[in-house]
Amino acid sequence: MLIIDCPYCGPRSETEFGYGGQAHVAYPPDPHALTDEEWAQYLFYRDNPKGDRAERWLHSAGCRRWFNAVRDTRNYEISAVYRLSDPRPHQTTKGA
Amino acid sequence: MNQRQLPEHPDFLWPNPEPKASYDVVIIGGGGHGLATAYYLAKNHGITNVAVLEKGWLAGGNMARNTTIIRSNYLWDESSAMYEFSLKRWEGMEEELGYDVFFSQRGVLNLAHTLQDVRDSVRRVEANRLNGVDAEWVDPRQVKELCPIINIGDDIRYPVMGGTYQPRAGIAKHDWVAWAYARRASELGVDLIQNCEVTGFVMDGDRVTGVQTTRGRIATGKVALAVAGHTSALTELAGFQVPIQSHPLQALVSELHEIIHPTVVMSNHVHVYVSQAHKGELVMGAGVDSYTGYDQRGSFHVIEHQMSAAVELFPAFSRAHLLRTWGGIVDVTMDASPIMGLTPVDGMYVNCGWGTGGFKAVPGAGWSYAHTIAHDEPHALNAGYGLERFVTGALIDEHGAAAVAH
Numbered sequence: 001m002l003i004i005d006c007p008y009c010g011p012r013s014e015t016e017f018g019y020g021g022q023a024h025v026a027y028p029p030d031p032h033a034l035t036d037e038e039w040a041q042y043l044f045y046r047d048n049p050k051g052d053r054a055e056r057w058l059h060s061a062g063c064r065r066w067f068n069a070v071r072d073t074r075n076y077e078i079s080a081v082y083r084l085s086d087p088r089p090h091q092t093t094k095g096a
Numbered sequence: 097m098n099q100r101q102l103p104e105h106p107d108f109l110w111p112n113p114e115p116k117a118s119y120d121v122v123i124i125g126g127g128g129h130g131l132a133t134a135y136y137l138a139k140n141h142g143i144t145n146v147a148v149l150e151k152g153w154l155a156g157g158n159m160a161r162n163t164t165i166i167r168s169n170y171l172w173d174e175s176s177a178m179y180e181f182s183l184k185r186w187e188g189m190e191e192e193l194g195y196d197v198f199f200s201q202r203g204v205l206n207l208a209h210t211l212q213d214v215r216d217s218v219r220r221v222e223a224n225r226l227n228g229v230d231a232e233w234v235d236p237r238q239v240k241e242l243c244p245i246i247n248i249g250d251d252i253r254y255p256v257m258g259g260t261y262q263p264r265a266g267i268a269k270h271d272w273v274a275w276a277y278a279r280r281a282s283e284l285g286v287d288l289i290q291n292c293e294v295t296g297f298v299m300d301g302d303r304v305t306g307v308q309t310t311r312g313r314i315a316t317g318k319v320a321l322a323v324a325g326h327t328s329a330l331t332e333l334a335g336f337q338v339p340i341q342s343h344p345l346q347a348l349v350s351e352l353h354e355i356i357h358p359t360v361v362m363s364n365h366v367h368v369y370v371s372q373a374h375k376g377e378l379v380m381g382a383g384v385d386s387y388t389g390y391d392q393r394g395s396f397h398v399i400e401h402q403m404s405a406a407v408e409l410f411p412a413f414s415r416a417h418l419l420r421t422w423g424g425i426v427d428v429t430m431d432a433s434p435i436m437g438l439t440p441v442d443g444m445y446v447n448c449g450w451g452t453g454g455f456k457a458v459p460g461a462g463w464s465y466a467h468t469i470a471h472d473e474p475h476a477l478n479a480g481y482g483l484e485r486f487v488t489g490a491l492i493d494e495h496g497a498a499a500v501a502h
Contacts, residue, residue, distance in 0.1 A: 001395055002387075015397050019386035021341070040486040044339040044430050048328035050390050073342075073389045 007081045008063045020056030022046045023068040024088060050074055054088045102269075102374070103196060109275050110282035115289050118315035119147045121469060122307055124294050124330065125322035126150025127159040128270070128455060129447055131277035132462020133322060133469070134286045140463070141470035144285035147316075149309060151293035155274030158324050158454065161392070161424030163347050163369060163381040165360055166456040167204045167265035169224050169231050170497040174480040175433065176227040181477055182460030183264060189459065195276035197268045198374055202359050204265035205234070205242060207409075209254035209365040216496050217260045224262075234261045243359050245412050252408050254366050267360060267371050267379075270455060277462070297334050303442040304334070320445045320469050325390070325425030327448035336440045339486050340427040340449050343384040344394035346402075348421040352376035356412065364496075366405035378416060380406055384426060384452060393423040426452050433492040436465055437474050437482035445469050446483070 002014040028034055028042055047053065053073050058066050070080040070088065080089045121137060123130045126148045137143045150156075166186055168179035185192070186199050208214045217233065224231035235258050236248040248256045282288055289311070298306035298313065306315040321330055325342040353376050362369035367383045382402035385394040399421055407414045428451045429435060435449035447465045450457060460477060467475035474482060485491055 001397060014395055021388075036487045036489075040339075044486045045337050046339070046341060048337075048341055048388065050326075050329050053388065055387070071387070074391060076387075076389060076391060 002076055002078070004057060004069065004078060005081050006059045006062060007067050007083060008065055009059060012059070012062055016059060016061035018058040018060045020058055020066065023054040023056045052079065056084070102198075105275070109279040110288055112290065113287045115147060115149075115292060115309070115311050115314055116287065118306075119287070120145040120316065121318045121320060122146075122314060122316040123148045123320045123322055124307070125157075125324070126154040126278075126288060126290065127157050127322065127324065128155065128274055128277070128458040129324075129450075129461050129465065130320075130322035131155070131274055131281060131288075132458050133320060133447070133465045134288075135277045135281040135284070136462045136466035137470060138281060138284035138286055140466055143470055146281075146285070147287045147289055147314065148281070149292045149294055149307070149314075150288070150290045151310075153290050154278055154288060155271060158424040158426065159270055159274050161345075161347060161422055162270060162455045163371065163379050164267045164270050164455055165204060165265070165362070165369065165371065165453075166199070166268060167262050168229050168456075169204070169206070169220060169260060169262045169265070170494055171220050171223050172492050172494060173227060174492050175494050175497065176224060176229050178460050178464070178477050178481075179456060180227065180229050181463070182457050185459035185463065186268065186456075187264070189273070189276070193276040193280050195272070195279065197273045197276055199266060199268040200374070201264050201266040202371075203242065203261060203263045204360040204362060205239060205259045205261050207239070207259040207361065207363040207365070208257045209363065210257070213365055214257050217258070220497060221260050230262055230264050232261050234259050243357065243361055245356055245410055246361065247409055247411055254408075256409075265360065267373075269374065273458065277458075294330065297441075297444075299334075299441070302440070304444045318443050318445070318469055320447065320465065322447050322465070324448060324450065324454060325427045327427055327446065331439070331446070334439070334441050334444060338435060338446060338448060338483065340429055340435070341388050342390060342425050342427055343387070344389050344391065344423040345381070345384045345426045345452050346394040346398055346421055346423045347379065347381040348399060349373070349380075349419050350378040350413075350416040351419050353378065353416065357410075361409070363405065363409065366409070368402045368405040368409070370406060370410065377419070378413065381452075384428065385423075390425055391423070392425060393421075426450075428452070430486075431491040432494045434461070434481055435483055436461065436478040437468060437484075438472070439483065
C-alpha cells in the first residue's frame with residue numbers, strides 16, 4: 001500500500017486515489033495538422049521509464065482533485081507532489 | 097488421475113556455455129517466448145547459431161509468475177488465429193518436445209455477472225464458433241455441474257448469470273514447459289546464456305550489429321527482443337519507443353488441498369481467476385495494479401479485493417490460507433493485443449505487449465516470431481500485430497476477452 005501525499009489533503013492511503021498515467025501530455029494545439037504518426041504518438045505512446053516518472057493522480061475518495069506526482073517506478077518512492085498547473089519540479093535526487 | 101506425483105528428471109537438462117563472439121541471431125530474454133523462438137528458429141528454419149541471453153535465470157520472470165491458463169476463446173480473427181494455433185501446439189507439445197509439460201485440458205469457464213457480460217459472452221461464443229474454436233454458453237446450473245464448489249446463489253453481490261466454457265482449454269506446468277523448450281533448443285545447438293544482461297546495442301547507422309552485455313560484446317546481425325515488461329528499457333537504448341505500459345500483476349497460491357476444483361474459473365467482472373495446481377495449491381490471479389511499476393510485487397489491497405471475490409464465488413476457500421504472493425511485470429498495450437514484428441532498427445525485432453496473457457501464446461508466438469526473424473517479414477499469424485497498427489488505426493481490441501483476466 002502506497003501512502004500518497006495529496007497536496008490538498010496530506011498523506012492518505014493509495015486506495016483513496018485513482019491513477020491517471022503520464023503527466024504533462026498536452027492536447028495537440030492544432031489537431032487537424034497532425035499526421036497519422038503524430039496522432040499515434042499522442043494517442044498510444046507514453047513514456048515507460050524505469051525510474052522517476054511524472055504522473056497524474058486523482059484523490060477520488062478525498063478532495064476529488066487531480067494533481068501530479070513524481071514517483072520512482074522501481075521502488076515506488078514519491079519524491080514530489082505538485083499542482084497540475086505547475087511545471088515538473090527539478091529533481092536533484094537520484095533518478096533514471 | 098494422480099495429480100500429486102511429478103516424475104524425476106535429470107540434474108542438468110542443458111549446458112551453460114560461455115557466450116561466443118558472434119551469433120547469427122541473439123534473442124534477448126530467456127522466458128517462454130524467447131526459448132520457444134529459439135527452438136523454432138532451429139527446428140523450422142535451420143538457424144542454430146543462436147544465443148538466448150537471460151539477465152537472471154531461465155524462465156524466472158513472468159514465466160514463473162503467471163497462472164498458466166491456456167485458452168483460445170478470443171473475440172477477433174487475429175487473436176483467435178494466434179491463440180488457437182497455440183492451443184493446437186499445446187495439444188501436441190509433449191509429443192513434439194518429448195517432455196512432460198502436464199498440459200491438463202480441464203476446461204476454462206469465463207463467468208458472466210451482469211447483463212452486459214452475458215451479451216458480450218454470447219457474442220464471443222458465436223465468434224469463437226465461426227473461427228473453429230470450441231466454445232459454448234452455459235447457464236448457472238451448468239456452471240455448477242462443471243464446478244460444484246462454485247456459489248451460484250442469487251444473494252451475492254454479483255451473482256453468476258452464466259458463462260462461456262471452452263472444454264479444450266486448461267493449464268500446464270510453466271517451468272516444465274520452459275525446460276522442455278530449453279532442452280530441445282540446446283540440443284539443436286542454441287546457446288542458453290544465463291546471468292547475461294544486455295546493457296546496450298552496437299549500431300551501424302540504422303542497423304544493429306551487436307549487443308553489449310555484462311559478459312562482453314557479442315556481434316550479431318539479428319536481435320530479437322522477448323523481454324515482456326522490460327521492453328521499453330531496451331528499445332530506449334536502441335532509440336525507439338514501443339506503445340506499452342509496464343504494470344505489476346499479482347498472483348498467489350494457497351497451501352496444498354485435496355483436489356476440489358476440477359476446472360479453471362475466470363471472472364473479468366469480479367477480477368479473479370482460479371485453478372488448482374497439480375499438487376493441490378489453489379492458484380489465483382488478480383487484475384493489474386493501476387500504476388506502472390517495475391518492482392515485482394503489487395499493492396496488498398489488490399489481493400484483498402481478489403480474495404473477497406474468490407471467497408464469495410467459492411465459499412469453501414474461506415478456510416484456505418494464503419501461502420505466497422508475487423508480482424510479474426506485464427506489458428500492457430492500449431488495445432490489449434500484443435506487438436510482434438519489425439522495428440525502426442534494421443535487424444531488430446520486437447515481441448511484447450502480451451500483457452497479462454502471454455503464457456498461453458508461447459508456442460504460437462515462438463513459431464511466428466521465429467518466422468519473422470528468419471524471413472525478415474511477419475508470419476501470417478502476426479501480420480496484424482505490427483507496430484504500424486497504431487498509425488493505421490487497425491487496432492485489435494481484445495479488452496473484452498483479455499483486458500483483466502487472461
